[in-house]
Amino acid sequence: MEETTKCELVLHINGEQRTVITRQAETLLFVLRDELGLTGTKPGCLNGDCGACTVLVNGTPIKSCMMLAIETVGKEITTIEGLRDTPIQHAFVRHFAFQCGYCTPGFIMNIHALIEQHPNADQSTIQEWLQSNICRCTSYQEIEAAVKEALQAKKTDIQPSHNRISRV
Amino acid sequence: MAVGKSIIRKEAWDKVTGRAKYTNDFKEQGMLHAKLVTSPYAHARIISIETHEALAAPGVRAVLTGKGLPLTGEDMRDRPPIAADKVRYYGEVVAVVVADTLVQAEQAARLIRIVYEPLPAVGSPREALKEGAPLLHEELDRYERNKTTYPEPGTNIAHRTKIRKGDIKQGFAESDVIIETSVSFAPSDHVAMETRCATAEIWPDGSIHISASSQSPFMIKRLIHTYFGEEAGKIVVHTPLVGGAYGGKAPVQLELLAYLATKAVGGRKVSVWNNRECDMVTSPVHIGLEATVKIGATKDGVFKAMEIVFLFDGGAYSDKAIDVSRAAAVDCTGPYHVEHVWCDSLCVYTNRPYATPFRSFGHCEQSFAVERAIDELAKVLQLDPWDVRRKNAIRPGHTTPTQVRLTKSNVGDMPACLDRLRELMRWDEWQRIELDAYTVRAKGISGGWKTSTIDTDSSSGVILTFNSDGSVNVISGVVEIGTGTKTVLAQIVAERLKMNVDDVHVKMDIDTQTTPEHWKTVASRGTFMAGRAALAAANDAIRQLKEIAACVLRVTPDDLEVGFGRVFLRDDPAIFIPVKDIAYGYKFPNGNAIGGQVIGRGHYILRRLTPLDPETGAGKPGPEWGVCAEGVEVEFNRRDYTYRIVKAYAVIDAGKVLNPKAALGQAMGAMSMGLSFASREGFLFDEAQRVLNPQLRTYRPIHFGEHPTYIVEFIETPQIDAPYGARGIGEHGLLGMPAALANALSLAAGVPLNELPLVPELIWRKQKGDSYGSL
Amino acid sequence: MVPFEFAYYRPQSIAEAVAMFIELEQKGKRPLYYGGGTEIITLSRLGLVSTAAVIDMKAIPECRVLDADSDPLVLGAALSLTELVEANPFPLLTKAAKEVADRTARNQITLGGNLCGQIFYRETALALLVAEADIVIAGPNGVRQSRINDLFHQHLQLSRGEFVVQIKVRRFAVELPHFHHKRRKQGEIGYPLVTIAALKKDETIHAAFSGVCPFPFRSAKVEAHLNDRRRPATERIQAAVNAFPRPILHDIEGSADYRLFVAAQLLEDALRELGETI
Ligand SMILES: Cc1cc2nc3c(=O)[nH]c(=O)nc-3n(C[C@H](O)[C@H](O)[C@H](O)COP(=O)(O)OP(=O)(O)OC[C@H]3O[C@@H](n4cnc5c(N)ncnc54)[C@H](O)[C@@H]3O)c2cc1C
Numbered sequence A: 001m002e003e004t005t006k007c008e009l010v011l012h013i014n015g016e017q018r019t020v021i022t023r024q025a026e027t028l029l030f031v032l033r034d035e036l037g038l039t040g041t042k043p044g045c046l047n048g049d050c051g052a053c054t055v056l057v058n059g060t061p062i063k064s065c066m067m068l069a070i071e072t073v074g075k076e077i078t079t080i081e082g083l084r085d086t087p088i089q090h091a092f093v094r095h096f097a098f099q100c101g102y103c104t105p106g107f108i109m110n111i112h113a114l115i116e117q118h119p120n121a122d123q124s125t126i127q128e129w130l131q132s133n134i135c136r137c138t139s140y141q142e143i144e145a146a147v148k149e150a151l152q153a154k155k156t157d158i159q160p161s162h163n164r165i166s167r168v
Numbered sequence B: 001m002a003v004g005k006s007i008i009r010k011e012a013w014d015k016v017t018g019r020a021k022y023t024n025d026f027k028e029q030g031m032l033h034a035k036l037v038t039s040p041y042a043h044a045r046i047i048s049i050e051t052h053e054a055l056a057a058p059g060v061r062a063v064l065t066g067k068g069l070p071l072t073g074e075d076m077r078d079r080p081p082i083a084a085d086k087v088r089y090y091g092e093v094v095a096v097v098v099a100d101t102l103v104q105a106e107q108a109a110r111l112i113r114i115v116y117e118p119l120p121a122v123g124s125p126r127e128a129l130k131e132g133a134p135l136l137h138e139e140l141d142r143y144e145r146n147k148t149t150y151p152e153p154g155t156n157i158a159h160r161t162k163i164r165k166g167d168i169k170q171g172f173a174e175s176d177v178i179i180e181t182s183v184s185f186a187p188s189d190h191v192a193m194e195t196r197c198a199t200a201e202i203w204p205d206g207s208i209h210i211s212a213s214s215q216s217p218f219m220i221k222r223l224i225h226t227y228f229g230e231e232a233g234k235i236v237v238h239t240p241l242v243g244g245a246y247g248g249k250a251p252v253q254l255e256l257l258a259y260l261a262t263k264a265v266g267g268r269k270v271s272v273w274n275n276r277e278c279d280m281v282t283s284p285v286h287i288g289l290e291a292t293v294k295i296g297a298t299k300d301g302v303f304k305a306m307e308i309v310f311l312f313d314g315g316a317y318s319d320k321a322i323d324v325s326r327a328a329a330v331d332c333t334g335p336y337h338v339e340h341v342w343c344d345s346l347c348v349y350t351n352r353p354y355a356t357p358f359r360s361f362g363h364c365e366q367s368f369a370v371e372r373a374i375d376e377l378a379k380v381l382q383l384d385p386w387d388v389r390r391k392n393a394i395r396p397g398h399t400t401p402t403q404v405r406l407t408k409s410n411v412g413d414m415p416a417c418l419d420r421l422r423e424l425m426r427w428d429e430w431q432r433i434e435l436d437a438y439t440v441r442a443k444g445i446s447g448g449w450k451t452s453t454i455d456t457d458s459s460s461g462v463i464l465t466f467n468s469d470g471s472v473n474v475i476s477g478v479v480e481i482g483t484g485t486k487t488v489l490a491q492i493v494a495e496r497l498k499m500n501v502d503d504v505h506v507k508m509d510i511d512t513q514t515t516p517e518h519w520k521t522v523a524s525r526g527t528f529m530a531g532r533a534a535l536a537a538a539n540d541a542i543r544q545l546k547e548i549a550a551c552v553l554r555v556t557p558d559d560l561e562v563g564f565g566r567v568f569l570r571d572d573p574a575i576f577i578p579v580k581d582i583a584y585g586y587k588f589p590n591g592n593a594i595g596g597q598v599i600g601r602g603h604y605i606l607r608r609l610t611p612l613d614p615e616t617g618a619g620k621p622g623p624e625w626g627v628c629a630e631g632v633e634v635e636f637n638r639r640d641y642t643y644r645i646v647k648a649y650a651v652i653d654a655g656k657v658l659n660p661k662a663a664l665g666q667a668m669g670a671m672s673m674g675l676s677f678a679s680r681e682g683f684l685f686d687e688a689q690r691v692l693n694p695q696l697r698t699y700r701p702i703h704f705g706e707h708p709t710y711i712v713e714f715i716e717t718p719q720i721d722a723p724y725g726a727r728g729i730g731e732h733g734l735l736g737m738p739a740a741l742a743n744a745l746s747l748a749a750g751v752p753l754n755e756l757p758l759v760p761e762l763i764w765r766k767q768k769g770d771s772y773g774s775l
Numbered sequence C: 001m002v003p004f005e006f007a008y009y010r011p012q013s014i015a016e017a018v019a020m021f022i023e024l025e026q027k028g029k030r031p032l033y034y035g036g037g038t039e040i041i042t043l044s045r046l047g048l049v050s051t052a053a054v055i056d057m058k059a060i061p062e063c064r065v066l067d068a069d070s071d072p073l074v075l076g077a078a079l080s081l082t083e084l085v086e087a088n089p090f091p092l093l094t095k096a097a098k099e100v101a102d103r104t105a106r107n108q109i110t111l112g113g114n115l116c117g118q119i120f121y122r123e124t125a126l127a128l129l130v131a132e133a134d135i136v137i138a139g140p141n142g143v144r145q146s147r148i149n150d151l152f153h154q155h156l157q158l159s160r161g162e163f164v165v166q167i168k169v170r171r172f173a174v175e176l177p178h179f180h181h182k183r184r185k186q187g188e189i190g191y192p193l194v195t196i197a198a199l200k201k202d203e204t205i206h207a208a209f210s211g212v213c214p215f216p217f218r219s220a221k222v223e224a225h226l227n228d229r230r231r232p233a234t235e236r237i238q239a240a241v242n243a244f245p246r247p248i249l250h251d252i253e254g255s256a257d258y259r260l261f262v263a264a265q266l267l268e269d270a271l272r273e274l275g276e277t278i
């Protein structure tokens, strides 16, 4: 059995293949941020409690502070940098669903997966999923409105307008 | 044009795509990392610190201890940046390990051996004031302090603010009833999602470069100069976006450690980044309080006298806690007219994490005490609690506790807020109903007001630079902590220059070398002060544009107007020149040129503020009093004592709403924070005053789905000298929430609930007649 | 962030896992079996766990089985709580699992991890205790199967090198009337003040508790009182509460006397829901 605790990992992130040399004990969060410069994924507690570090692993939301990078070899990782022009990003902007923006990547990743997996999510499903993230700035009411609009957009398949309107 | 519209915040797309960068996102090869070694005791003498083993560990570059460092503190210098002789709170920094990687720093930190001699710990203000209580600061008489701080050596009192208005004896003599209510809550935390972070580096030319997640970049510069004698001009502070602050990032703490650390490693860049546990207890916290309120009133509920004692739990060091205790005193009565006022507000030392402003700056604390008392008074008099508040509502012509006469401009319309709240809440329909054997619904309300007690010479500056396409850049020292103030500044500038707000760009980051100073991004003063500065800068730019245009168009500047991307003749707009043609000066067809890049500059300094008289408190602490009336509706289960917050209401006098959706967001976010604080937050201490829940696993702020429906409305009573009449609104949403929740639950449960947080166990205990806090 | 180094292994079979464990143990690595890793990683950070090697169970096919149609139904120990909730093979277990941590964390937390973790609530154990599930364990001495009730005393009594492969729940137990409730200090996220799982089999109530004591338990004495139909329900409940093992938790989530108050109320709800006359 191999002794060294550093290793080379080939990761699939946002559709790209990235190779890193890292500690086997390193969490995905630190590899993303420190090794790969993907700082959109935020540390908030390193303890699984806040959801700021949420990324998708094979489409499932995962708190990247509680998963080893080495566990994700062979899986598709999506971070906030990998999302462009999704319904939930547009809805967040339109509904003022963030203020300081620190919790936002985590929320968006979680909600994006929710919409993909449960396009017909009802109130209790929305609640079950979103309880995993803490926002300290908003009242959650704005986030709730954004989620509902994005679900609607997904359902009716209306493409969000791509120009970035600055007025509501 | 731009003012009054829900303009989307300028950095919105950065924030939803992961592009937005916060202090800890700026990674650099070769940057060193620090780990804070903190005290496991709340009060202990440090006998020895053994660092050899840690210094020899792989990757370690330095280990800092507290020997020989100057004392720090904004009002009174009582705090060593690293504890030297003794520790005074659980979590206090005793050493800092600097290493190549965070993991190495953590590993080495575990090798430091510290011998402590535990001392008896002081757990609450009342305990700290007891005869014979252990003293936290034996040298209180020797600390350097500013002129408005009055410590009481030989005690644990860091500062006392006295308010004496009218004649309290006469007030009580004229009263038909007198009630007395006591309230209390322990310190809690801001829990910004971004934990605090600071990096520092010293360049070969001696300049010191600090990056910090801070509300006070300019204060960092000033304090490093004051504490360590560094030349102010050589200190450059950079602040990118800040991930939530709520007052907690106003004090200067980690920045000092980062500075000391970089000095210890020859100027290499060092990052000091709080983990969540340190962010909660090592860095400053939300203040705790024990208060007693005595109200004298006529039998129709007209207030005659209020006697108030605030014992603020400032924790181990006074820092900004002194200010908080003063702010609560200044507005001690709440938004009510009271002729005879007596208030002593103490900032008390305890062996707990030290306190700092929390959104509302002493005012949700103040209103929790007074508004609970008002409900108790209404109950005794069998009057409607809304009526009592309405009857005593503050108005222009009245005076505040510090004897400032109120005008139509410097105070919002309290009666209007209360009236609208009553309608929104359908107050008259019912205040308590039983839905079934166990389920009760109840409503509670609270008034709120606030002025910002800030330095009397606080100032703000704004620079506008023009681009060659005629668009404008706004450069202001306001930190974007999430409040959207920079976007509002762009709106103000667009409005004044009559241009499209999309053509007004804002510089988000602060760099104290190139950004004009804004005192601190606190106290809801960003829009007011920086807004005034922005208007002045816009006016300056207009003057310059007109001057150049006047030459080109051969008219006098007085006949010109600026707007819609042009400078034009007022009486014949067909005669004009586009702004873009003169923004960088004007070049005549023959090649001659005049003017140059248009750079507007403006500043604003608060006027006619005065310190408080030490004996009576008389003085003008702030420019304006914003008011609000708020309410909460709960559904309470009488069998198991659980409850659900169904609705939360706020009616706030905003003066003028500059950005409706942003304003709503500010109000609702503040309400959420207030409800979270009141219903579930607070540190739990053991007997030795160790914090037992410094983690989000056990200290659980409100989560999605636990939130009520928010109903917010704004009243608009302009503050004449504010930009477009706007008053501060970033904090008011929070002001009344703890009191309104407590009032609603007290009514629902039929027992006075005067402690926070209002968890079901507390209500259960109160109804059984126990005292709380068996832990 | 794990502030020390360890090596990560991902065996593909039970035999390989056991062999690795033995070898690493001999080398002094104090290996840990690794399920979702959530507890290992977070407690490492706090200095409460340390190891030089982890053995991930998620690639062992037996640990990933989810057979909902067989009797007994088979649940692999490396299934995440979310997988269990979504497939819903055993509704009482679903209810228990759904209350642990939060949804995103449950995407990672495994059934085996929750049963074997240091964090002493181990809430999914309650459903298995009342259903008298079987537990398949592998270790240096091979694979064995036992009734969970014989092995779970405060925590699962595993010997060094053993790990949980599967849980087997007999079909009839899945269909029994049941009750589950978790009450927290406040709100809907967090550790329990009291959690109760109960079911009724052949007119006998089984009940298990978490949050009451610093370990989950099912107690014959408590159940004897609960099932003593000669006495009125309130007396049965009081007697049951008095028979709880000691110590009663008294900590930051709630005091001991409050927990007992809550437990008594939840028991009343349980009895009512299970058709007892109150
Ligand atoms: C955010 C958060 C909230 C939580 N809230 C709750 C809660 O509300 N209620 C509750 O009950 N628990 C709660 N927990 C505790 C959680 O269920 C346990 O920590 C559990 O161990 C995590 O499962 P895991 O698969 O990630 O375990 P791991 O971290 O992989 O392992 C935990 C321990 O179990 C051992 N282990 C894992 N799998 C096996 C196996 N198959 N056989 C033998 N040993 C094994 C490991 O060696 C290790 O000692 C919470 C945890 C987190 C992170």
Ligand code: FES
Residues within 6 Å of the ligand: A042, A043, A044, A045, A046, A047, A048, A049, A050, A051, A052, A053, A054, A063, A064, A065, A066
């Ligand atoms: S940082 Fe991962 S959950 Fe908080």
Ligand code: FES
Residues within 6 Å of the ligand: A097, A098, A099, A100, A101, A102, A103, A104, A134, A135, A136, A137, A138, B193, B243, B244, B482
């Ligand atoms: S927007 Fe600041 S924490 Fe959510």
